[in-house]
Amino acid sequence: MALTPLKQLATLHRGALLTLLPPHGPLVCGSRINFLGEYRRPGQPRDNTPPWKKIRFNFAKGVEAIQQDLTSLKDEVFGRFVGPQGRTLKEHLLEQTFVQWEFRGPESLSNWIVSSDREIGGRSEAYLKLGRNNSTCLLYGTLCSIPPRDGETSYSGYCTVRSKQPLKSFGRKKHYDWSNFNTVHLRVRGDGRPWMINIGTEMYFSHHKNDMYNFFLYTRGGPYWQDVKIPFSKFFLSSQGRIQDNQHPIQVDKVNTIGFTLGDQADGPFQLEIDFIALCNDRAHTEEFAYELYKRNPEV
Incomplete structure (x- = not known):
């Protein structure tokens, strides 16, 4: 019986695949492949502990969480x-x-996460504490741009603070709805260093989890406070520190986090004091997006 062209093609591909297989059997992939796992430093052994052995039961904490x-x-x-x-x-x-974040007590610091390049073996240090009279937030530390000696990491020297993901009851995700505003209003007092403001929104696909909207915050230093207003239209899209060619405005109705990052490669101490982070509606600002939008398939 003569084979159809489709069956001939399938038979040919199956024969080519069998010639590539080793004599002892087919290749089998590992069962513990994790494409979106946590960062693991080069040379650090993999933690193969089963997930059920990491569970720690605590009845008191369970009752407190339910309450x-x-x-x-x-x-x-x-x-x-x-x-x-x-x-x-x-x-x-x-x-x-509208004031979204303000620092008026120790419980306000629990909504923020501080990190630095020490997570990848760097030497920078960052700390967060309340300012004078417990009415401001002070981010301070030391920046060091010397990369770790692991043979793979080429760049280092960053410190960042980021707000936690808001949650509803029973651990459900919650998003900030800023659709009634068009500008971020900050009251800060820095030491003259340039900072990067990061806004994270809810993404549909998992490979967009590192996408952030960024803009620069230039502090002038000195003992005086600085009021900064940055429109949403000025924020540009980046992924893992790289500016993307395909730009689009912020989804202001699905904002998850806001943060500040320092990475100016100037080694030494730093500090940034924050009074509040607010939102406002500037009637004079009518710009929708400050950057050029490209069409992948332009109309002929």
Whole structure:
């Protein structure tokens, strides 16, 4: 019986595949492949501990977590009848500046995560504490751009602080809705170093998890406070520190985090004091996006 062209092609590909296989059998991939796992330094052994052995049961912490979730669920249900952030709707519409983050006590620092290049073997140090009178946040430390001697890492020298992902009751994700605003309003006091402001939004695909919207924050130093207003249209898209060719505006209704990164390759001490991070609606700013948008398949 004569074979059809499709069956002939399948038979040919199967024969070519069998010639590439080793004589003792087919190649088998490992069962513990993790493409999106945590960072592991070069030379560090892999942790093969089964997941069930890492679980630590604590009845007291479980009851405390349930109480916190029920309290959060109560605020979600009854907060709709009061208004946004517990204020009346009239007051919410008339306000010009909405303070999203402020530092007025030790519990406000628990919503932030500090990291540096020590996670990859670097020598930079970063710390977070309350300022004077417990009314501001002070990020300080030492920057060191010497890369670790692991034979693979070529660049180092960064420190960053980032807000935590907001959660609803029972660990559900929550997003900040900034669709009523168009500008970020900061009140900071730095030491003259340039910082990078990072805004993270909710992404649909997993390979976009490292995408961030960035813009520069230039501090002038000195003892005086500095009010900075940055429109959303000025933020550009980057992934793992590389500016992307395909730019698009921020999804202001699905914001997850905001952060500050220092990486100016100037070794030495640094400090950045933050009073509040707010949002405002600048009526005079009408720009939608400051960067050119490219069409992959332009119309003929």
